[in-house]
Amino acid sequence: MSVTNPSVSLSEVKKRGRGRVPNFLRVMKKYWVFYLMMLPAIIILIINNYIPMLGTVIAFKDINYQKGILGSDWVGFSNFKYLFSTETAWIITRNTLLYNTAFIVLTLFFSLAFAIMFNEMRSRWLSKFHQSAMFLPYFLSWVVVSYLVYGFLSAEHGFMNKTLLPFFGVDPIEWYSQSQYWPGILVIVKLWKEIGYTTVIYMAAIIGIDHEYYEAALIDGASKWKQIRKITLPLISPVIIVMTLLQIGRIFNADFGLFFQVTRNAGALYSTTQVIDTYVYQTFLAIGDIGMSSAAGLVQSIVGFLLIFLANLAVRRISKDDALF
């Protein structure tokens, strides 16, 4: 915001006519109520968001609680050097990117397919009913989901090991200590929980399409497949593009609840289940390594910021109205 500059002479202020400062005061006088209304949120944003943003400098420090955060010694990039010299840095980056890519692609495919199928169902009542059922998992917390998964995968009592696998004559599997199964499990669980939500968003877009397009297509003898390919998909493509690009912008941010709760944070599974978010949590609160943890967090934030920026740039290219900023 504007700051008075004492070196500016009086005549200069007069020349400018409405100087910035008097203008600001005038706005304040007229809209002080607005400022008062915004104050609580401003205070919360400063504490919750802006001070932590400034706090990212601790990634460049060797934090010593005796000296305080500001008084601790600067260590330059050594936290980052140390972080990237570990093998874990590579594993968590790979896991985060691969999982999120799988989520983006599969969510898009299945929720589009579901939305189109819902839209074609003859019975509107049944369509609503199934949509509601699909929405149920979205209401459950990751803690609850971890219980549901445990009910199936528990080594001693789980439904898989005790009922399903014996039925097919397969030996029981120690699910929570064998990492090779988890990429599949986590993808299924994530889709199961969130597909209802994305399907509804695509449903809304499809419902918004003008019916005359389909009537015209029918007169021309277009089949259902052709209608879907040539009318439905092109007309909702802005929604698809925006949703996907936003997800790509967040490809470096993993769903902490999924990777922490559903895996029960089992150490034996880390090679395929540890992601940046769980690593930051683990190194900070369980191990207490502030330097490494904040370095990893800062890398994640900066890469995430650049990706959102690029994603938005891409959206602007395709459809200016849908760009975020």
Next chain:
Amino acid sequence: MLSQTETAIGPSGRTGKRAKRQRQPNEISNISNLLINIFFWIYTAICVVPLILVIIVSFSDEQSVVQHGYSFFPNKWDISSYEFLLKDYWQIIDAAAVSLFVTVVGTILSLVIMAMYAYPISRGDFPHRNFFSFFMFFTLLFNGGLVPWYLAYTQMMHLKDTLWILIMPLLVSAFFVIILRTFFANTIPPALVESAKIDGAPEFRIFVQIILPLSLPVLATVGLFQTLAYWNDWYLSLIFISPEGHVNLQYLMYKTMLNVQFLTASPQAMAALAAQGVEINLPTETVRMAMAVIGIGPIVFVYSFFQKYFIKGLTVGAVKG
């Protein structure tokens, strides 16, 4: 809009004894309709069955669970898991009270605070609206990460182990503020505000008496999402609440998942069991699932009443967030 196909049965359909409904020209064939229906029945089952398994296990006999594993058809039904939880009810009540308080207070506060921020930046005549929109929006783009955020709350604000720490971090969500702003800007005619101002109404009164009543749909949607966020939160308890502190229901469930003993940490429960001559041989498996059922109950209840508003609300700001 969705299907004129459904409504257009037409007058001819009524003649005769329940004439078979004609297939509309652009409707899918019977066989595809059947296939889609079967598919969704299966998928609906997949969504519901895991919950049913947990509920059934919680009502099973511990011995039959130990022998045959979690099963949809237990050999013996039993409610001793719930009896056990009842003996130790204070901890569950305490956690439920924390959850309820945080959810109610948090949702109301966050609605008030976000609406009060969204309204000024939705007003076209407010000269600083762009700055404050960006001030909010930037929090979506960049965050400081876990460590500085944690230190800000614990070292600077000293909020560790308080109820307020479970409320404050979720109070303002830039995403919802933008949805509210879009709604205020697009659905409330500026002329309405103008005329109220000419009548001499102060800004705050306009906000409370004109803007808010007109915005009930979007407020309800955001309120429901915030309710869900608060009720389902376990992350803040995990990070900010030490084990001796007041945890909420989700966190209690998380702890129970790791170790059923967490529930029996209270001497009263152990004493009660010992007095009955029970060996310290807890019905661990069924108690764990009973705890899950207690945690799931309220949200399934809320879900069955409000899911249609969620679905409606999702489309409010879905396209342009």
